[in-house]
Amino acid sequence: MSSRIKILGGSASLKMAKSIARIQDFPFVETKLLKFSDGEMQPEICDSIRGDYVFFIQSTIAPAENMLELLLMIDAAKRASAGYITAVIPYFGYARQDRKDRSRVPIAAKLIANILTASGANRIITMDLHAPQIQGFFDIPVDHLDSSVIFLDYLESLDQSNMIFAAPDVSSTKRARTFGKAFGLDIVICDKRREKANEVAGITLIGDVKGKDVVLVDDIVDTAGTLCSAAKVIMENGAKSIRAICTHPVLSGPAYDRIEASVITELAVCGTIPLQQKSKKIKVLPVEALFATAIKRVIEHRSISSLFMEKEKN
Numbered sequence: 001m002s003s004r005i006k007i008l009g010g011s012a013s014l015k016m017a018k019s020i021a022r023i024q025d026f027p028f029v030e031t032k033l034l035k036f037s038d039g040e041m042q043p044e045i046c047d048s049i050r051g052d053y054v055f056f057i058q059s060t061i062a063p064a065e066n067m068l069e070l071l072l073m074i075d076a077a078k079r080a081s082a083g084y085i086t087a088v089i090p091y092f093g094y095a096r097q098d099r100k101d102r103s104r105v106p107i108a109a110k111l112i113a114n115i116l117t118a119s120g121a122n123r124i125i126t127m128d129l130h131a132p133q134i135q136g137f138f139d140i141p142v143d144h145l146d147s148s149v150i151f152l153d154y155l156e157s158l159d160q161s162n163m164i165f166a167a168p169d170v171s172s173t174k175r176a177r178t179f180g181k182a183f184g185l186d187i188v189i190c191d192k193r194r195e196k197a198n199e200v201a202g203i204t205l206i207g208d209v210k211g212k213d214v215v216l217v218d219d220i221v222d223t224a225g226t227l228c229s230a231a232k233v234i235m236e237n238g239a240k241s242i243r244a245i246c247t248h249p250v251l252s253g254p255a256y257d258r259i260e261a262s263v264i265t266e267l268a269v270c271g272t273i274p275l276q277q278k279s280k281k282i283k284v285l286p287v288e289a290l291f292a293t294a295i296k297r298v299i300e301h302r303s304i305s306s307l308f309m310e311k312e313k314n
Contacts, residue, residue: 004083005299006049010058010073012066013090015274016288017057020088023292026055031073041065043073051083055125055295061250061273063093067112071119078120086123086298087116088291090272091248095130096220113137125294127272127287128219128247143304145294147247147270148178150285154245154268155179155215162240164188164212168230176217179245188214190230203233210238221246221269224255228262235263248272249282 006029009017021028030046054077058070070087077085097108109131116124117140124138127145135142163185167176169192180187188207214234221227221244231242242264249269251259259267259281268283275284290307297304 004052005295006047006052006054006082007295008045008054008056008073008077010056010066010069012059012061012069012274013057016059016090016271016291019286019288020055020057020292020295023289024296026295033069041069041072043069043076045073045076045080048080049077050081053084053086053299054082055086055088057088057090057291059091059273060089060093061091067093071115074116074119074121084122085120086125086295087121088125088295090127090270090287090291091250092126092129092134095134098131098134109134110137123298125291125298127270127291130219143294143298145290145304146308147287148182149308150270150287150290151179151245151268152182154283154285155183158243159213160185162211162213164209164214166190166207166209166214166216166230166234168192168216168218168226172218175219179215179217188234190233192226192230203229205233205237208237209234211240213241214239214243216242216244216264218244218246220248220250221255221267222250223253224251224258224262227267228258228264231262231264241265243268245269249275249284251276 005026007017007021007026008029008031018028032044034042056073058066060067074085094108094112100107123141125143128147135144160183165176165180165185165187167173167189169190173189176187188209191204191206216230227244234242244264244267247270256277256279266283267281268285270287271284272287294304
């Protein structure tokens with residue numbers, strides 16, 4: 001069976017793709033990416049994939065370039081007579097545009113789902129969509145991996161005697177509650193007010209953090225404005241220490257500078273997106289083993305949900 005499985009990597013996730021192939025001893029197929037002087041891309045698959053189970057590993061950050069590269073690779077695989085094509089997208093770009101919340105704006109997540117399907121993808125594997133209901137935008141199977149298994153192991157290594165979880169905004173409440181329930185601990189909520197995207201106008205803390213070791217929980221850290229502002233408010237309300245766990249380290253614009261200057265002692269993130277620069281405050285938790293196991297279970301027609309319930313690593 002493994003000889004019929006091929007792992008390929010896009011520019012944004014090439015190192016991850018090679019790691020996934022190595023973990024499960026799957027064949028890794030090299031690709032070439034030709035770029036014309038005007039920026040037009042032409043990927044080429046460097047080996048036969050006729051009739052094979054093909055898995056493309058590509059996070060869509062920066063979303064436009066890397067999404068287009070993924071679509072072109074899927075089309076190349078389809079035209080090369082691949083038997084079954086799975087797009088493995090550790091970070092799914094445009095997931096924050098999951099609804100029409102204002103007049104004359106797109107539902108970009110739905111559009112991207114349509115394009116991926118039209119390009120020839122038969123299945124999607126991703127992690128921690130900003131809104132889980134995005135799975136319903138697809139007319140093909142979606143395996144939605146949960147990063148909680150990665151963070152649970154990390155949190156278990158910490159002292160939980162004085163720990164409390166915090167949601168940096170109302171939309172993160174469910175995620176914070178999941179960890180609170182797992183450890184039998186309380187949560188607090190930061191009620192955030194925005195006047196425009198990527199800028200926080202004000203935060204109100206709901207709950208008591210005095211003397212507590214606080215862990216902020218979110219799915220994406222982009223400019224880090226919300227995270228650092230929430231941490232500042234929490235510290236001003238008497239917290240003893242502040243850590244943060246965020247699945248996807250987008251970390252754009254002033255994010256690194258904000259984190260370095262913030263009261264956050266450590267930011268733990270999943271390795272769904274390669275870091276653009278090093279930071280003593282940022283700890284990357286590997287996800288390759290989880291994706292490798294998920295791919296193996298897809299091929300063997302085994303349960304994906306049991307992966308999280310059992311916390312298996314094999």
